[in-house]
Amino acid sequence: MRFRTRTSPxxxxxxxxxxxxxxxxxxxxxxTLAMAWFFGWGVLVNVVLSVLFAVMFEALMVxxxxxxVGVTLGDSSAVLAGWLFALAIPPLAPVWVxxxxxxxxxxxxxxxxxxxxYNPFNPAMVGYVVVLVSFPxxxxxWPSPEGLAEASFxxxxxxxxxxxxxxxxxxxxxxxxxxxxxxMMREALVSGQTVHEVTRxxxxxxxxxxxxxxxxxxxxxxxxxxxxxxxITWHIPVSMLLSLATIAGVFWVLDPDQFASPAxxxxxxxxxxxAFFIATDPVSAATTPLGRVLFGIGIGIxxxxxxTWGGYPDGVAFAVLLxxxxxPTLDHYTRPRIFGHSGDGRG
Amino acid sequence: xxLHHFHGGLKLAEHKAESTARPLLTLGVPKYxxxxxxxxxxxxxxxxxxxxxxxxxxxxxxxAKDYICANVHAPTSGxxxxxxxxxxxxxxxxxxxxxxxxTDGRDQWGxxxxxxxxxxxERDTRSxxxxxxxxxxxxxxxAAFPTAxxxxxxxxxxxxxxxxxxxxxxxxISCDDILMRSHPEAILEGxxxxxxxxxxxxxxxxVEDNKPEALRALTDAVASGEQDFIRIVxxxxxxxxxxxxxxxxxxxxxxxxxxGLPADxxxxxxxxxxxxxxxxxxxxxxxxxxxxxTVTGPGxxxxxxxxxxxxxxxxDLVAAAGGYRPDVDRLVMGGPMMGFAVVDDAVPIIxxxxxxxxxxxxDAPQPGPVMPxxxxxxxxxVCPANLLPQQMYWFAKSKDFDTIQDYGLFDCIxxxxxxxxxxxxxxxxxxxxxxxxxxxxxxxxxxxxxLARERFEFRQQRQEREEREKAExxxxxxxxxxxxxxxxxxxxxxxxxxxERARAKKTAQSSGEKPSQDRERADG
Numbered sequence: 001m002r003f004r005t006r007t008s009p010x011x012x013x014x015x016x017x018x019x020x021x022x023x024x025x026x027x028x029x030x031x032t033l034a035m036a037w038f039f040g041w042g043v044l045v046n047v048v049l050s051v052l053f054a055v056m057f058e059a060l061m062v063x064x065x066x067x068x069v070g071v072t073l074g075d076s077s078a079v080l081a082g083w084l085f086a087l088a089i090p091p092l093a094p095v096w097v098x099x100x101x102x103x104x105x106x107x108x109x110x111x112x113x114x115x116x117x118y119n120p121f122n123p124a125m126v127g128y129v130v131v132l133v134s135f136p137x138x139x140x141x142w143p144s145p146e147g148l149a150e151a152s153f154x155x156x157x158x159x160x161x162x163x164x165x166x167x168x169x170x171x172x173x174x175x176x177x178x179x180x181x182x183x184m185m186r187e188a189l190v191s192g193q194t195v196h197e198v199t200r201x202x203x204x205x206x207x208x209x210x211x212x213x214x215x216x217x218x219x220x221x222x223x224x225x226x227x228x229x230x231x232i233t234w235h236i237p238v239s240m241l242l243s244l245a246t247i248a249g250v251f252w253v254l255d256p257d258q259f260a261s262p263a264x265x266x267x268x269x270x271x272x273x274x275a276f277f278i279a280t281d282p283v284s285a286a287t288t289p290l291g292r293v294l295f296g297i298g299i300g301i302x303x304x305x306x307x308t309w310g311g312y313p314d315g316v317a318f319a320v321l322l323x324x325x326x327x328p329t330l331d332h333y334t335r336p337r338i339f340g341h342s343g344d345g346r347g
Numbered sequence: 348x349x350l351h352h353f354h355g356g357l358k359l360a361e362h363k364a365e366s367t368a369r370p371l372l373t374l375g376v377p378k379y380x381x382x383x384x385x386x387x388x389x390x391x392x393x394x395x396x397x398x399x400x401x402x403x404x405x406x407x408x409x410x411a412k413d414y415i416c417a418n419v420h421a422p423t424s425g426x427x428x429x430x431x432x433x434x435x436x437x438x439x440x441x442x443x444x445x446x447x448x449x450t451d452g453r454d455q456w457g458x459x460x461x462x463x464x465x466x467x468x469e470r471d472t473r474s475x476x477x478x479x480x481x482x483x484x485x486x487x488x489x490a491a492f493p494t495a496x497x498x499x500x501x502x503x504x505x506x507x508x509x510x511x512x513x514x515x516x517x518x519x520i521s522c523d524d525i526l527m528r529s530h531p532e533a534i535l536e537g538x539x540x541x542x543x544x545x546x547x548x549x550x551x552x553x554v555e556d557n558k559p560e561a562l563r564a565l566t567d568a569v570a571s572g573e574q575d576f577i578r579i580v581x582x583x584x585x586x587x588x589x590x591x592x593x594x595x596x597x598x599x600x601x602x603x604x605x606x607g608l609p610a611d612x613x614x615x616x617x618x619x620x621x622x623x624x625x626x627x628x629x630x631x632x633x634x635x636x637x638x639x640x641t642v643t644g645p646g647x648x649x650x651x652x653x654x655x656x657x658x659x660x661x662x663d664l665v666a667a668a669g670g671y672r673p674d675v676d677r678l679v680m681g682g683p684m685m686g687f688a689v690v691d692d693a694v695p696i697i698x699x700x701x702x703x704x705x706x707x708x709x710d711a712p713q714p715g716p717v718m719p720x721x722x723x724x725x726x727x728x729v730c731p732a733n734l735l736p737q738q739m740y741w742f743a744k745s746k747d748f749d750t751i752q753d754y755g756l757f758d759c760i761x762x763x764x765x766x767x768x769x770x771x772x773x774x775x776x777x778x779x780x781x782x783x784x785x786x787x788x789x790x791x792x793x794x795x796x797x798l799a800r801e802r803f804e805f806r807q808q809r810q811e812r813e814e815r816e817k818a819e820x821x822x823x824x825x826x827x828x829x830x831x832x833x834x835x836x837x838x839x840x841x842x843x844x845x846x847e848r849a850r851a852k853k854t855a856q857s858s859g860e861k862p863s864q865d866r867e868r869a870d871g
Contacts, residue, residue, distance in 0.1 A: 001662065001671070003678045005440060005688035007774045009763045010679050010704065010711040011359075011518075015725075015770040017718045071716050117719025117771075233724065282723040287737055289727065331738065338755040339354065339732040340592065340605035 015231075017116075021076035023231045027222030028083060028277065034218040035087065038211030040148045041158040042091025047083055049162070050098050054082030057106035065111065077116050081105050084124035084278060088270065088317065089131070090141045092158070092176070094165035097138050101127035121324045122284045125317045132317070144178030144203075145211055151176055181209040181268040182313040185260055194257040199264070207263035216272040223276025235292035236285060236299075237275040241266055243300030251308070265304065274299070274316035284324045291330035298323045348580055351600035353593045355729040356585040357764050359684075361557055363521045366643040369651035371525050374667050376423050376454055380658030381433045381445040382408065386697035387485040388492045389415030394446060398429040403457025405634050408446050411480070417493045417698075418483035422636040422656035424457075425450040436661075436680045436697060440690040448658065461632035472544050475629060482628030483698075484635050487620035488512060488523075488589070489681055491699030494621055498544055500610055506545040510598060510609070510616040511538055511552040513561065514582060514589030517682030520702040522639040523619050525652040527554065527561035530623055531568035535577060537622030540629055542576075545615055550577040551598050552619075555584040586684065587762040591616045593731050605758055620701075640696055642668035646675030646705030661692040661703055671705055679704040683711070684763040718771035726765035726775065732758045736765040736775050743778040748786050756782055 036043040058078035062069045072078075085101050105127030113119045132139050143153075151157075153176065157168045167173060179187065181204075188198040198204075205213045226232045245262035252259045265271060270278070279285060279299050286295040299319040306315025385391040392409030402408060402421040409419030426449045433445040461481065464470055470478075480495035500506055511534070515523040527534060538550050554562050565579045582588060582597050592603045595614060603609050609616050617625075620638065627633045636657055643650035648669030655664055661678065665671060679686040680694075682702055696703075726736035734755045742751035759779050766775045 009767045010683040287722040
């Protein structure tokens with residue numbers, strides 16, 4: 001009897017790239033729903049449109065590059081990039097912001113560098129940073145839950161706002177938006193208020209604005225599930241959050257009036273989603289265990305520096321992109337000791 | 348006993364119960380045996396029989412002509428029907444020279460059967476090693492490295508520990524398990540023989556904890572009073588803990604140096620099946636002519652262990668295990684992690700055949716399309732050599748063979764853990780095998796080129812020297828000739844000299860007067 005031959009291993013394979021990416025998507029659901037609960041339909045509209053655009057751009061690029069479209073779309077990486085991008089964008093941002101951002105993410109940051117596996121920078125963050133520096137006004141308008149509730153903002157109105165870039169008649173931006181906690185803290189400190197005065201504001205929960213705390217908690221839950229499923233390793237999220245908390249803690253202890261608490265930093269803005277979902281993008285992160293720890297520490301520290309002394313309220317996206325640049329160097333210098341070798345394994 | 352960990356490894360579904368549920372079956376003698384001349388690592392053996400020869404069971408038919416080589420014996424009595432090219436178990440699927448033996452069914456030993464040495468304790472190391480060598484014993488865990496070589500420690504290396512590898516860490520395989528259950532005394536006797544040969548003070552017999560029956564059988568077989576000498580150690584079942592280096596790490600916490608051998612740590616490691624074969628060779632005078640093979644997998648009707656003669660076709664073993672299930676599409680020699688698929692089940696079993704694994708498409712499905720590496724690092728997490736497989740993949744792909752060696756290519760034991768967990772379906776081990784082959788090939792090329800250059804340079808030197816010598820010879824000849832020519836002139840010169848002298852004398856005489864005249868004139 002004759003048989004077909006194939007190379008080992010002769011077993012049922014474990015994960016596939018697609019299944020890994022989809023598990024990350026599942027883990028994003030609770031946090032995304034929490035954001036939608038607080039910030040309205042806009043969050044979901046953004047996610048749906050961005051995913052749609054991202055997949056569209058991916059299909060376009062793959063076709064242009066003459067690769068099998070089905071296989072590439074099946075890996076779900078474009079869906080994930082679109083989704084992560086959408087979560088960084090204010091829920092009432094106009095549609096062209098989404099189009100420009102996802103276009104840049106998929107076309108430039110991903111496919112012009114060679115597609116999945118070859119992009120040195122995190123595509124979602126490249127897309128976000130491009131629109132952030134290009135359209136600062138649109139990117140700063142975070143709705144306030146109370147404002148949305150008062151205006152009884154419906155899905156239809158949200159769609160209208162997104163597609164036209166204008167609020168429905170009778171509403172103005174000031175009524176429905178509010179500074180995000182990091183913005184609030186930043187402006188207050190610049191105008192001479194103390195941290196204590198800011199956090200006494202009624203919109204604040206235990207550590208940060210209530211809605212950000214809740215989104216953070218649920219993204220944390222998703223992240224822990226990813227750790228449990230071994231889709232990601234602990235190195236990057238733990239080292240990033242620990243280093244962010246540590247450096248924030250040092251300054252906070254030195255001067256609690258001028259520097260926000262570690263908990264505020266961890267539960268505001270993109271720290272948690274960044275730690276578990278963005279910095280852990282394996283393609284653009286360091287790949288050795290020690291390299292990943294250093295990568296996470298770098299992001300934590302850079303995030304704090306940019307938030308505290310930089311020109312932007314949040315720094316996770318910039319920190320991730322900056323650390324993306326040094327990932328290959330980290331990998332080079334952090335090779336593990338090989339079995340049976342002494343010293344640093346480079347012998 | 349304090350055990351240790353090695354980095355990485357995989358917890359795999361064991362699938363051993365399928366084949367251990369049925370008792371060991373000894374297979375009859377087939378009509379024809381195809382005994383490959385090369386069943387081991389090292390040089391091919393030299394055939395010492397001819398077509399038409401009658402051979403007895405255990406008669407040597409292939410002679411080891413090199414140090415790293417192993418004798419081949421007739422597994423049963425019969426007639427040699429030629430040295431034929433026959434498919435052999437090799438990943439290439441190619442044929443190789445095999446001795447075709449038509450069996451006579453009488454299974455008769457010859458008169459030259461090796462003498463049984465029940466008194467092996469009285470024998471010296473050299474003759475015991477010769478016995479192992481004569482018996483054609485190779486490592487039976489699958490690698491098939493000639494055992495006598497391994498038993499010959501390098502000078503200056505004192506061996507204090509014999510490690511017996513009964514881990515059998517790969518899924519599905521259970522031939523060692525069955526052997527340890529059924530012949531614990533024989534294995535232990537083999538261990539005592541080897542311990543005496545290498546001078547080991549203790550024997551560490553490692554068995555994975557998923558084989559409680561084997562552990563119990565061995566523990567019971569250890570004679571009272573030698574518990575300190577032979578220790579049966581239950582180790583955690585983690586693939587690939589049966590790798591020699593991993594096993595030593597688990598047992599002792601020490602790592603065999605990358606370029607070294609266990610002997611560098613005073614240890615030597617042998618598979619349980621090999622020890623049984625050594626025992627049979629020494630105590631029963633029986634060369635290695637049969638072995639236990641696990642015939643298993645979801646594609647086999649009645650998985651079981653079968654003891655068969657070397658040279659028996661795979662198909663006979665499968666038939667003994669109830670045959671194939673429908674839609675079986677892959678037959679693997681070895682386990683699911685490191686084994687290789689064969690093209691044809693007409694290939695014969697060899698000394699290193701520990702397992703035949705038949706699978707259906709749903710058991711080992713065609714992997715999806717190979718995706719780009721996303722550097723997820725799963726391979727790093729599971730690598731038992733603590734390598735960075737994802738980085739080595741890049742270097743293998745870009746043919747950067749210097750850097751890949753720097754990243755420890757030759758520390759890779761090809762266990763397949765990285766390929767198993769790779770979400771991108773990249774056949775990583777294949778890339779490393781490719782890189783190794785390329786590097787060996789280049790090294791060979793380089794050596795060849797060096798040799799050629801050396802030869803060329805030598806030739807050039809020789810030619811130059813010959814030129815020079817020729818020139819010198821010529822010069823000497825010329826000089827000699829010139830001398831010959833100049834000989835008469837010398838004579839002439841001498842004559843002329845003489846004439847000159849005479850003339851000078853004359854002149855001197857005449858001129859001698861002149862001064863006197865002058866003097867006279869001056870006086871006068």
